[in-house]
Amino acid sequence: MSISEAARADLYTGLAEVLGPERAEILMTHLPSFDPSQVATKSDLSSLEVRVEKRFDQVDERLGQLDTRFDQLFIALVAGLFVIVAAMASVIFTVG
Numbered sequence: 207m208s209i210s211e212a213a214r215a216d217l218y219t220g221l222a223e224v225l226g227p228e229r230a231e232i233l234m235t236h237l238p239s240f241d242p243s244q245v246a247t248k249s250d251l252s253s254l255e256v257r258v259e260k261r262f263d264q265v266d267e268r269l270g271q272l273d274t275r276f277d278q279l280f281i282a283l284v285a286g287l288f289v290i291v292a293a294m295a296s297v298i299f300t301v302g
Contacts, residue, residue, distance in 0.1 A: 214239065 209217075214234070221230035238245075246254075 214237075217237075218230055218234050221233055224230075225233070
């Protein structure tokens with residue numbers, strides 16, 4: 207639950223009356239000025255870590271598949287070049 211600035215100022219005034227301004231200021235600096243329900247917990251971070259790791263595993267798997275495809279394409283390219291060179295050599299040796 208978040209408190210408004212007016213409520214914080216009222217709290218400070220009350221604390222200053224009871225504790226004095228210095229102690230009231232020290233106490234107020236340790237009170238969150240944000241909605242505590244919006245703070246991430248260790249459980250939230252752990253859940254996020256699991257999801258991020260899963261996503262990275264998926265990316266790693268896809269990259270592995272791309273590596274395999276590139277290897278296959280490279281082999282096909284080399285084989286195709288070998289066929290072209292062999293065909294050119296046979297033409298040269300037949301003509302010459």
